[in-house]
Amino acid sequence: MKKIKKILLFTHEKYLKNKETQKITSFLKRNKVATELVFQSDLGIEIVSSGDLIKNTMDIKKSTLRSYELIIVFGGDGLFLLASKIAYTLEIPILGVNFGKIGFLVDVDKKDILKKVSEIITGNFLIDKRILLDAKVTNTKMETLKSTSLNDVVIHNYGLLRMIQMKIFINDYLVNVQRSDGIIISTPTGSTAYSMSNGCSIVSPDANVISIVPVSAHTYSHRPIIVNSKDRITIEVEKKSIKNTLVTFDGHNNLNVPHPKRIDIKKSNKTLMIMHPSDYNYFKILNKKLKWGGRA
Numbered sequence: 697m698k699k700i701k702k703i704l705l706f707t708h709e710k711y712l713k714n715k716e717t718q719k720i721t722s723f724l725k726r727n728k729v730a731t732e733l734v735f736q737s738d739l740g741i742e743i744v745s746s747g748d749l750i751k752n753t754m755d756i757k758k759s760t761l762r763s764y765e766l767i768i769v770f771g772g773d774g775l776f777l778l779a780s781k782i783a784y785t786l787e788i789p790i791l792g793v794n795f796g797k798i799g800f801l802v803d804v805d806k807k808d809i810l811k812k813v814s815e816i817i818t819g820n821f822l823i824d825k826r827i828l829l830d831a832k833v834t835n836t837k838m839e840t841l842k843s844t845s846l847n848d849v850v851i852h853n854y855g856l857l858r859m860i861q862m863k864i865f866i867n868d869y870l871v872n873v874q875r876s877d878g879i880i881i882s883t884p885t886g887s888t889a890y891s892m893s894n895g896c897s898i899v900s901p902d903a904n905v906i907s908i909v910p911v912s913a914h915t916y917s918h919r920p921i922i923v924n925s926k927d928r929i930t931i932e933v934e935k936k937s938i939k940n941t942l943v944t945f946d947g948h949n950n951l952n953v954p955h956p957k958r959i960d961i962k963k964s965n966k967t968l969m970i971m972h973p974s975d976y977n978y979f980k981i982l983n984k985k986l987k988w989g990g991r992a
Contacts, residue, residue, distance in 0.1 A: 702766075704732050705717070706735070706769045709735050712735055716770065720809055732761065736775065741778070761786060767782060772796020780846045781844070824972055826846065826901055828963070831881075831945065834957050834959075835956055848891060851931055851943050860876070862937070878911035885968075894920075904963075905923065907921070931961070943959060
């Protein structure tokens with residue numbers, strides 16, 4: 697594989713002076729790899745060299761970031777999800793270094809960072825393609841918003857602590873009418889996130905499926921459903937529940953959509969390329985992160 701010469705370093709404002717961040721920046725400079733530092737702040741995503749602020753997909757496409765070959769994220773899964781939007785928009789791979797807690801997506805341990813990055817810039821790595829979800833939300837005013845998610849799209853209650861009622865359609869067929877605290881539409885990547893907390897199975901990331909997972913359903917008969925990724929999913933929120941309903945994409949607060957009437961979800965034509973060290977094994981990661989015991 698070809699050597700990597702231009703890398704985008706993505707972190708949070710609080711990690712800018714972290715010794716690991718400074719260590720890897722100096723290491724890449726010594727190895728004549730061009731870098732650009734980008735960080736998340738209260739203002740948005742800031743590019744250090746230019747001072748430009750990125751707030752949406754159009755800003756990404758117009759930015760100076762287009763020429764980079766790889767994004768390395770220093771943080772937790774939440775920061776990785778944010779950086780993934782830059783990665784799939786620019787169609788470049790992304791690598792995660794764990795500065796957080798568990799971190800299923802950021803699989804490189806910070807103590808191994810120099811060794812792993814050294815291998816990667818010389819072309820010794822694996823590429824793992826993950827499916828994404830495209831969602832279109834229509835509100836009561838028939839206004840629409842579209843977004844793409846790596847982990848999940850969540851329709852849930854907010855404000856009043858009461859259940860919401862929804863109709864769930866798969867390929868235009870009414871599967872059920874559900875009363876619950878919400879519903880999670882998850883990719884295999886998202887199966888170790890919110891959907892796992894609600895009793896759904898962990899799904900191998902290379903599986904072409906989508907999980908539909910109720911959140912605290914009113915009856916036990918409403919169980920998680922795993923469908924083919926080619927299936928189209930539609931959620932219609934009953935009129936009396938609309939004012940207490942919110943849609944969230946990958947858990948990002950700035951992408952919350954209140955008062956949804958209809959949510960259409962399908963597999964995206966885009967994919968996310970996640971880069972891993974050459975010794976990466978998904979089940980080894982599960983064993984380690986979930987403390988299952990045995991050989992880790």
